[in-house]
Amino acid sequence: MRQSTYRRIQISGVFIILSMSSLMIYWNSYQLTRQTTEISIKICPKNPPFLVGPFVFHHFNGTLEDLNNKYQKYKPELGGKFKPLECKPREKVAIIIPYRERQRHLMDFLSHMPPMLLRQQVEFTIFVIEQDPLGQFNRALMTNVGYLEALKQDNYSCFIFHDVDMYPINDNNIYKCSTSPRHLAAAVEKWKFGLPYPDYYGGVVAYPKTVMEKTNGFSNLYFGWGGEDDDLGFRLAVVGLKCVRPAAVYGRYATPVHGKDKGCPLNPDRFTLVKNAKSRIWYDGLNSVVYTVSKIEKKKIYTHMHITVDRQKQEESPGGSVSKTAGVSVTRQQVRFATLLFSQGYF
Ligand code: BGN
DSSP states (O other): OOHHHHHHHHHHHHHHHHHHHHHHHHHHHHHHHHHHHHHHSSOOOOOOOTTOOOOOOOOOSSSSHHHHHTGGOOOOTTTTTTTOOSSOOOOOEEEEESSSOOOOHHHHHHHHHHHHHHHHOOOEEEEEEOOSSSOOOOHHHHHHHHHHHHHHSOOEEEEEEETTTEEEEOOSSSSOOOSEEEEEOOOOOTSSSSSSTOOOOSSSEEEHHHHHHHTTTTOOOOOSBSSSHHHHHHHHHHOOOOOOOOOOTTSEEOOOOOOOOOOOOTTTTHHHHTTTTHHHHHTTTTTTOEEEEEEEOOSSSSSSEEEEEHHHHHHHHHSSSOSSSSOOOOOOHHHHHHHHHTTTTTO
8 A cells, every 4th residue: 555655656756857848948949049049140230221102102902901901911010010920120110191181092001011111121100190170280290299109119219200192112212211301202293303492301201210310300280281391391490400401313202183172271381481491490390289189090900099189279379479580581482382282272
């Protein structure tokens, strides 16, 4: 009886030792595979190897569900964080789209951009920053909000502020940041693949986080159409920076025609605001933006934020009291261009 108990204890001991050693073996091999996987994913090369272009822009006629399915193979995280699968990206890029009532353009954008960005081996998330329907649209204020809110989601180091109706048509226009701010829209279809004037900074710009910090972001005071992009150029000048552009042969954008925007009439104050852009930079921007986030929708392939703006409160904030005296002059080309567009019924 005693002997059999002894044997049972012996057998259990052997069993426990065996189980422990197999656990150890399993743990060691798990660690080894983890290390080798981490080592085998290299940092992405400076020059991505699979670029194509020029290519043609195609409208997309499907649904968001179609795109969700199409991009499943890239395994985006909820909210639309895409990463190249073959290498470790060098930076995190937030693509910020100031947005209102442009559903068709948004679908085109979502269909057009991810494949190109993944060929460029960029880690990115698309943030659609939608201003609620009441009141006039404020594009630059939406970009400030996009920047601040994206940073609450992750530590992005590069921000690309993008019109929803501009589609790059050459992979060599790389969606990454350098130390200088970059104006990516170097050759725009609606300007016959050129620019309306040399200091035009509209459409698409890439700012590293450091530049947003240096310029206090953008002005919050441009309600309605025009001027906020000219303001940006003056802010950069104050801090001693200038936008660089890709070669025109690469920085090409398709801009399919569309109807007038509701809620975005010409801003009559824009001339005064642009004139005083330099004097407002330190108190009109990221440090004075007034908004509330009414909803954040983390979709499968992008993040959609709904933003409420209170124009009166914004204009009562420290940056709102626009000086009517001091100021720089608006270039003659900028004024001539705005007048020309207006006379052609563009707005
Ligand atoms: C300019 C607008 C820009 C616009 C371009 C191209 C103004 C302010 C004038 C001082 N600037 O005329 O905002 O991006 O045309 O459309 O209206």
